[in-house]
Amino acid sequence: MNPPVNSDEMDFKQSLFACYANIAITEMKLYNSESDFMRPTHKEILYMYSIWTNPGCTASDLVELFNSSKALVSQTIIAMEEKGYIIRTKDPKDNRRQILEISPQRLEATNKELQLIDAATTALSRDYSKEEIANAAKIIHKFTQHMMDIAIDQTTKKKG
Numbered sequence: 001m002n003p004p005v006n007s008d009e010m011d012f013k014q015s016l017f018a019c020y021a022n023i024a025i026t027e028m029k030l031y032n033s034e035s036d037f038m039r040p041t042h043k044e045i046l047y048m049y050s051i052w053t054n055p056g057c058t059a060s061d062l063v064e065l066f067n068s069s070k071a072l073v074s075q076t077i078i079a080m081e082e083k084g085y086i087i088r089t090k091d092p093k094d095n096r097r098q099i100l101e102i103s104p105q106r107l108e109a110t111n112k113e114l115q116l117i118d119a120a121t122t123a124l125s126r127d128y129s130k131e132e133i134a135n136a137a138k139i140i141h142k143f144t145q146h147m148m149d150i151a152i153d154q155t156t157k158k159k160g
Contacts, residue, residue: 016143030113044080051086051100052110058097067155 010018028039040048050065051057062073077100080086085106091097102110124133 026116030116040080040083040085043076044083044085047076047080048085048102048106052102056091057100058091059100060097062100 050062059073059077063070084103087101087103088098091099
C-alpha cells in the first residue's frame with residue numbers, strides 16, 4: 001500500500017518527508033522478512049553508517065560527531081556489539097583505543113540493502129538520464145549537509 005499522494009504535486013519539503021517515510025517502510029519490510037536478524041534502530045543505523053564511512057572510527061569520534069555523552073555512546077556500542085552489528089579491535093598504534101568496525105555478518109546484510117538501492121537506481125534510469133540522477137544526488141546531499149550545518153550552528157549558539 002502506498003500513500004495516496006501524487007508526487008507531481010509535492011513541494012520539496014513534502015518530497016523529503018515522503019522519501020524518509022518510504023525508506024523507513026522499506027527498511028522495516030526488509031528486516032521483518034528476515035526472522036533471524038534483528039532490525040537495527042534508527043540510531044544504530046546512524047552509528048553503523050558513521051563507522052562504515054570513517055575507517056578507524058572510535059567511540060570518542062562518535063561522541064564528537066553526535067554531540068552526545070560518553071556514557072550514551074558506550075551503551076549504544078555495547079548493545080550493537082551484543083546484536084552482532086559491530087566489532088571492537090584494539091588500535092595497533094595505541095592499545096588504549098578501540099577501533100569500531102562493522103561485523104562481517106552485518107556487512108553481508110548491508111549488501112542486500114545495497115543491491116536493492118542498485119535495482120531502484122536502475123529502474124530510475126529508465127525515466128532519467130545519468131546526469132539528471134547525478135544532479136538529484138548532489139542536490140539531496142547538499143540539502144542534507146546544509147540541514148546539518150544549520151543544526152550544528154543552532155546547537156552551538158544555545159550552548160554559547
